[in-house]
Amino acid sequence: xxxxxxxxxxxxxxxxxxxxxxxxxxxxxxxxxxxxxxxxxxxxxxxxxxxxxxxxxxxxxxxxxxxxxxxxxxxxxxxxxxxxxxxxxxxxxxxxxxxxxxxxxxxxxxxxxxxxxxxxxxxxxxxxxxxxxxxxxxxxxxxxxxxxxxxxxxxxxxxxxxxxxxxxxxxxxxxxxxxxxxxxxxxxxxxxxxxxxxxxxxxxxxxxxxxxxxxxxxxxxxxxxxxxxxxxxxxxxxxxxxxxxxxxxxxxxx
Amino acid sequence: xxxxxxxxxxxxxxxxxxxxxxxxxxxxxxxxxxxxxxxxxxxxxxxxxxxxxxxxxxxxxxxxxxxxxxxxxxxxxxxxxxxxxxxxxxxxxxxxxxxxxxxxxxxxxxxxxxxxxxxxxxxxxxxxxxxxxxxxxxxxxxxxxxxxxxxxxxxxxxxxxxxxxxx
Numbered sequence: 001x002x003x004x005x006x007x008x009x010x011x012x013x014x015x016x017x018x019x020x021x022x023x024x025x026x027x028x029x030x031x032x033x034x035x036x037x038x039x040x041x042x043x044x045x046x047x048x049x050x051x052x053x054x055x056x057x058x059x060x061x062x063x064x065x066x067x068x069x070x071x072x073x074x075x076x077x078x079x080x081x082x083x084x085x086x087x088x089x090x091x092x093x094x095x096x097x098x099x100x101x102x103x104x105x106x107x108x109x110x111x112x113x114x115x116x117x118x119x120x121x122x123x124x125x126x127x128x129x130x131x132x133x134x135x136x137x138x139x140x141x142x143x144x145x146x147x148x149x150x151x152x153x154x155x156x157x158x159x160x161x162x163x164x165x166x167x168x169x170x171x172x173x174x175x176x177x178x179x180x181x182x183x184x185x186x187x188x189x190x191x192x193x194x195x196x197x198x199x200x201x202x203x204x205x206x207x208x209x210x211x212x213x214x215x216x217x218x219x220x221x222x223x224x225x226x227x228x229x230x231x232x233x234x235x236x237x238x239x240x241x242x243x244x245x246x247x248x249x250x251x252x253x254x
Numbered sequence: 255x256x257x258x259x260x261x262x263x264x265x266x267x268x269x270x271x272x273x274x275x276x277x278x279x280x281x282x283x284x285x286x287x288x289x290x291x292x293x294x295x296x297x298x299x300x301x302x303x304x305x306x307x308x309x310x311x312x313x314x315x316x317x318x319x320x321x322x323x324x325x326x327x328x329x330x331x332x333x334x335x336x337x338x339x340x341x342x343x344x345x346x347x348x349x350x351x352x353x354x355x356x357x358x359x360x361x362x363x364x365x366x367x368x369x370x371x372x373x374x375x376x377x378x379x380x381x382x383x384x385x386x387x388x389x390x391x392x393x394x395x396x397x398x399x400x401x402x403x404x405x406x407x408x409x410x411x412x413x414x415x416x417x418x419x420x421x
Binding site for chain 1: 276279280281283284286287288289290292323324326327328329330331332333334335338377380381382383384385386387389393
């Protein structure tokens, strides 16, 4: 128990156990699969047409934003060269995965994805959806993987407040709630502030939106605020997610 | 004959034994993965307690350990934690299984309920579960549900066992 909790020495054994129970879990998720399949089957043509139109509009907007992104990326590289610093930007290659099951128990919060080690997925890879960070891959089977969600009480994410750049640690509280720790009372923070990954620790890539501050309490005699936040990602609703893999860009170091 | 009635032999019911564990693990996983229901007691533990009172020439500690490991992998908890709880409860049942078999069904249910209270207490200390709002009530209602499920489960299992042994 201690070895598994504090180190990754037993992760291969855990993966082996997960592979063993994979057929059982697939059988267990059959009712959910049947429900999803029936829901899809009864979608009317009108609904599909409306959805298609919505997606086309979204696609157009994203393309326009991407054009600007390319320009901004070049500008950042140019500024970095001017300052004589190495570029911190790294591009990520993504892999789309379907959510096989979502589990929220008092003990753990996780997704099971339909991509595993045979698809090139690795432990500690970051998982996001269209809105923000979802979590991190913690175990693998050849055909599926487990994602520990950011709301899991055992996960800690190094983050920063986008508006001020103040760094802190985001902790899962379960029930779609997070707590932001180590923000000193001398710093500026307010409800509605966006929290993004800081990239420290080299596990979660920098700059991905994670949560929105929902409550800030100033406790008497305490050096830090008590801050609660809500995840940006639709943890209960996501059907498709993106698995990020790091692909560092060639950078000029002077 | 009396040997069969008092203590079942593994060879007589091996398929039922394996099948019952398979079905119970599938149902437990289904509750967590498909229906997101967290207040149903582990059917696998109930089945484990049932077999440990019926097959008396085995200790069932190895089964408890392996099933615990499978639950650890399935629930993403530290490896060995569910095993520890399962083995402890099975060991307690082994100490009193002969007396347990002689008790009426309602009394057996209350004892099983007390084992599930122990299960929840150990889980509380090992896993530090996040219990907010109704989750706290659901967490402590599991032993009550185990008390209600045990008589039904034993009746079903007795019928299936009888059919396997005497067919």
